[in-house]
Amino acid sequence: MIPRYQKIVFGVLLVVSIAMATLLVRLRERAHDRLLKGEDVAPTTAPAVAPAERATLMVGNDMDGTLVAEEISLPLPKDPGARARALLDKLMEIYAGAGATHPVPGVPRAVLQVFLLPVAEVGAGKVRARLAGPAGSGAGGLLAVVNLAGAFADGHPSGIQVEALTVESICGTLHANLPQITEVRFLVDGEPRATLAGHADLTRTYLTTEAVAAGPEAGVEAGMGAKP
Amino acid sequence: MGVLADVPCLAQRSGNTAVPGAPAASARPAAGPAGQVGQVNTAGRFVVVLDAAHGGDDGGAQLNGGVAEKNVTLALSVRLRSLLTARGFQVVTTREGNVNLDKDARAQVANHVGAGAAACLSLHATESGSGVHIFVSSLAPTGPRGSTRFLAWKTAQSAYVNRSLKLAGTVNSALVHSGDTGTAGVGQIAATLARASLPGVDSMACPAVAVEVAPIRGDDRKVETEVTDPEYQAQIVEALAAALLEWKTDSETDADRARPGGATP
Numbered sequence: 001m002i003p004r005y006q007k008i009v010f011g012v013l014l015v016v017s018i019a020m021a022t023l024l025v026r027l028r029e030r031a032h033d034r035l036l037k038g039e040d041v042a043p044t045t046a047p048a049v050a051p052a053e054r055a056t057l058m059v060g061n062d063m064d065g066t067l068v069a070e071e072i073s074l075p076l077p078k079d080p081g082a083r084a085r086a087l088l089d090k091l092m093e094i095y096a097g098a099g100a101t102h103p104v105p106g107v108p109r110a111v112l113q114v115f116l117l118p119v120a121e122v123g124a125g126k127v128r129a130r131l132a133g134p135a136g137s138g139a140g141g142l143l144a145v146v147n148l149a150g151a152f153a154d155g156h157p158s159g160i161q162v163e164a165l166t167v168e169s170i171c172g173t174l175h176a177n178l179p180q181i182t183e184v185r186f187l188v189d190g191e192p193r194a195t196l197a198g199h200a201d202l203t204r205t206y207l208t209t210e211a212v213a214a215g216p217e218a219g220v221e222a223g224m225g226a227k228p
Numbered sequence: 229m230g231v232l233a234d235v236p237c238l239a240q241r242s243g244n245t246a247v248p249g250a251p252a253a254s255a256r257p258a259a260g261p262a263g264q265v266g267q268v269n270t271a272g273r274f275v276v277v278l279d280a281a282h283g284g285d286d287g288g289a290q291l292n293g294g295v296a297e298k299n300v301t302l303a304l305s306v307r308l309r310s311l312l313t314a315r316g317f318q319v320v321t322t323r324e325g326n327v328n329l330d331k332d333a334r335a336q337v338a339n340h341v342g343a344g345a346a347a348c349l350s351l352h353a354t355e356s357g358s359g360v361h362i363f364v365s366s367l368a369p370t371g372p373r374g375s376t377r378f379l380a381w382k383t384a385q386s387a388y389v390n391r392s393l394k395l396a397g398t399v400n401s402a403l404v405h406s407g408d409t410g411t412a413g414v415g416q417i418a419a420t421l422a423r424a425s426l427p428g429v430d431s432m433a434c435p436a437v438a439v440e441v442a443p444i445r446g447d448d449r450k451v452e453t454e455v456t457d458p459e460y461q462a463q464i465v466e467a468l469a470a471a472l473l474e475w476k477t478d479s480e481t482d483a484d485r486a487r488p489g490g491a492t493p
Contacts, residue, residue, distance in 0.1 A: 062356050062357040062358070063357065063358050063445065063449065064420060065357065065361060065420040065422050103356075157289070157354070157355065157356045158288060158289035158290070158297070158354065159289055159352070159354025159355070159356045159357065159361075159440060159442070160352055160354070160361060160363055160424055160426070160438055160440045161354065161356065161357050161361045161363075161420070161422065161424075161440060161442070162354060162356035162357060164363075164422070164424040164425075194427075195427070197289075198282070198286070198288055198289070199352070200424070200425070201425040201426070201427045203427075204425055206425075
């Protein structure tokens with residue numbers, strides 16, 4: 001015969017266990033939703049309270065194969081990675097617009113993410129990261145890994161010049177606004193891809209410095225340094 | 229790196245006796261990386277390598293009227309081969325039909341020409357931009373070819389970048405002046421010179437440029453002459469042949485000067 005108080009204790013423990021399990025599942029779902037929401041929205045949506053800032057976009061021109069510096073004003077997030085993505089989103093918006101000098105079909109979220117990493121150096125037989133502060137602090141050169149959407153790459157016009165201009169305008173825009181970015185690599189849907197649309201090599205690391213050295217004021221003829 | 233033996237019959241060879249416009253009369257496999265397979269016999273000849281981009285299941289860009297880039301590049305290659313052969317050049321083409329070769333295989337064809345190719349042209353076509361775009365590898369130039377015994381495959385072009393830039397200048401000049409002759413054609417062709425990372429060309433151990441043909445557009449960006457226009461293509465091919473003839477003359481003059489007792493500038 002089970003005493004009555006033990007039945008009550010067992011019942012209470014059972015109810016508490018079920019309640020805790022339910023709470024745990026709900027919290028897990030909420031955390032998952034928050035993560036997904038953060039990935040979708042945080043890097044692109046500039047805070048409404050952020051003041052508009054001046055930024056320079058290196059805009060390609062298919063007619064003469066040049067990059068032309070274009071000054072714009074827009075609110076930008078403080079985080080360098082999110083800032084880089086917001087700038088590239090604006091650049092892609094210009095390319096997708098009517099009358100664009102470098103027309104590229106627009107897709108929602110053409111740039112999925114921009115990751116900023118310290119530039120790796122090869123020295124004394126081993127690869128080591130160049131001494132730098134946290135990503136974005138600019139103490140050393142940064143490598144920007146630009147993750148493009150597959151739909152953007154698939155719909156991109158095919159040709160050496162048109163593809164090179166897209167790649168170089170991305171590199172030039174990043175370097176013009178975040179000078180600490182010295183190298184850029186590309187991924188498409190998170191995976192390495194041989195070319196953008198059959199021509200521009202996406203397996204290489206692009207150096208941003210050479211386009212800037214030529215000077216954006218007069219327009220930079222397409223052509224950037226690359227290291228294998 | 230794949231060896232050429234894996235990709236048989238890559239090189240098509242045509243000589244002076246080839247019938248213009250017809251497929252190459254004879255074909256033989258080019259050499260493998262270590263020269264195991266028979267070399268294309270080009271000793272003593274001025275060899276030009278023509279690389280018609282894309283082919284097979286790789287159609288390249290879609291041009292006006294749904295024409296694939298691979299067909300336009302092949303047409304340009306065949307026409308240019310005929311013209312060059314008639315002018316006494318030895319021509320090696322990477323493809324003569326609708327086959328797909330990877331970029332390494334194309335570079336292997338150029339790199340295994342017997343005495344070394346004097347010029348390599350990679351032919352492309354696009355719907356974007358205007359006029360003809362001429363590209364040279366963006367690799368930083370290194371010392372002359374003789375200073376190193378081996379060249380890294382992916383950056384072999386770096387030893388030839390300076391000569392490639394000179395070749396690009398010659399091609400640019402010929403294209404820009406192609407409308408001056410008063411003959412039939414589409415008039416002045418705007419040409420742009422630029423540097424870009426060019427897989428395939430970056431591995432070529434010879435002066436190499438990529439030539440991309442785009443429609444001719446007016447100031448309002450509207451297309452005035454399509455890439456598929458036969459007169460436009462003919463004018464481009466004539467200009468390229470003229471450029472290579474000038475390149476050959478300049479190379480021979482330079483060789484004469486370099487010889488002991490040769491002419492001084």
